[in-house]
Amino acid sequence: DIQMTQSPSSLSASVGDRVAITCRASQTISSYLNWYQQKPGKAPKLLIYATSSLLSGVPSRFSGSGFGTDFTLTISSLQPEDFATYFCQQSYSVPLTFGGGTKVAIK
Amino acid sequence: QVQLVESGGGVVQPGRSLRLSCAASGFSFSSYGMHWVRQAPGKGLEWVAVISYDGNNKYYADSVKGRFPISRDNSKNTLYLQMNGLRAEDTAVYYCAKDMGSNSNDYYGMDVWGRGTTVTVSS
Numbered sequence: 001d002i003q004m005t006q007s008p009s010s011l012s013a014s015v016g017d018r019v020a021i022t023c024r025a026s027q028t029i030s031s032y033l034n035w036y037q038q039k040p041g042k043a044p045k046l047l048i049y050a051t052s053s054l055l056s057g058v059p060s061r062f063s064g065s066g067f068g069t070d071f072t073l074t075i076s077s078l079q080p081e082d083f084a085t086y087f088c089q090q091s092y093s094v095p096l097t098f099g100g101g102t103k104v105a106i107k
Numbered sequence: 108q109v110q111l112v113e114s115g116g117g118v119v120q121p122g123r124s125l126r127l128s129c130a131a132s133g134f135s136f137s138s139y140g141m142h143w144v145r146q147a148p149g150k151g152l153e154w155v156a157v158i159s160y161d162g163n164n165k166y167y168a169d170s171v172k173g174r175f176p177i178s179r180d181n182s183k184n185t186l187y188l189q190m191n192g193l194r195a196e197d198t199a200v201y202y203c204a205k206d207m208g209s210n211s212n213d214y215y216g217m218d219v220w221g222r223g224t225t226v227t228v229s230s
Contacts, residue, residue, distance in 0.1 A: 001169070034216040036152075043202055043223055044144075044152060049216035087152055091214045094166040096142075096154040 002026050002090050006099035012107040019075040021102045023088035028068045032092035035064055035073045038101075039084045047086075048073065078104070109133035109219050111203050116224030119193055129186040129203030129221055137161075137181035140206035142217055143188045145199035145226075155201070156188065159212050171197075193228045200225050 003026035013019050023033065031051040036044040046055050048064040051071060061076045075082055083106055088099040115127040129141070143155040156167045156177040165177050178187045186203050201224050204217035 032215075036217075038152075043220035044217075045220070046207075046216045046218045049207060049218070055216075055218060089152075089154075089216075091216065094157065094214070095168045096157070096214065098152040098154060101151045 001095055002029060002093060002097050004088055004090055004097050004099040006086075006088055006102050008102060009100060010103040010105065012105050013078050014107045015078055015080060017078045017107075019078050019082075019104060021073045021086055021088075021104075023066075023071045023073070023099050025069045025071075025090055025092075029090045029092035031067055032090055033064070033066065033071045034089045034091060035062075036087045036089065037082075037084045038087065044087065075104075109205075111205065111219055111221035113201065113203050113221045113224040116201065116226045118227045118229060120230050121194060121228055123193055125190045125193065125226060127188040127190065127201055127203075127224060127226075129188075131184045131186065131205070134205070134219070135209075136179075136184040138209045140208060140211070140214055141179060141186045142204045142206060142214075143175075143177060143186075144202045144204055144217070144220075145197075146202070146223075147196075147199040150199075153199070157206070157214060158186070160210055164212055190226070193226075195228050198226060198228050 005024045035048040038044040052064045085103045112130045142157045158177045174192045205219040207215040207218045
């Protein structure tokens with residue numbers, strides 16, 4: 001099984017900050033990497049698929065990059081509605097696997 | 108609009124069974140793979156199972172393999188998860204989610220999620 005490791009597990013940031021979350025796969029997954037946002041008590045929402053493609057309606061301050069085993073989700077200017085937990089997920093092979101999550105909190 | 112609505116959760120004793128359902132609307136259900144994903148209290152997301160658009164391919168997490176068969180009825184636009192031999196560690200919110208890929212046996216992102224149904228396994 002492919003293990004997905006996210007870092008950091010949590011971070012504190014201010015509105016307007018640039019934030020980067022990394023995700024590392026235990027083996028190559030090409031570009032089959034997706035990012036989700038989850039707020040407390042809510043279902044996850046897909047933000048980015050195939051490493052860097054934004055789902056329709058997702059603000060352009062979100063971006064994704066990477067290939068192979070190392071990936072990054074960047075929020076260029078953090079907004080109040082972005083405080084949430086973010087998960088990466090590989091769709092390269094079954095069993096599909098998620099990273100452990102990164103909680104983005106208000107500083 | 109595109110919507111998934113889960114049902115069937117509840118409190119159940121260890122070893123018993125439960126069947127979850129997920130009713131889909133607003134899209135061509137028979138064209139998309141469908142997933143179950145769960146989240147234990149205070150924990151991260153765990154992928155549980157996927158079924159291909161036509162029902163011919165099914166894959167499972169090791170933690171549920173042999174206990175939780177996934178199925179679908181494309182005539183009813185409904186996804187199912189039969190949960191047998193439940194354990195305390197199966198306690199979680201269970202989400203159904205639509206895969207982005209259409210008419211494909213490959214899997215991409217999960218772009219539509221239900222609100223989830225809670226399963227609690229306790230004596």
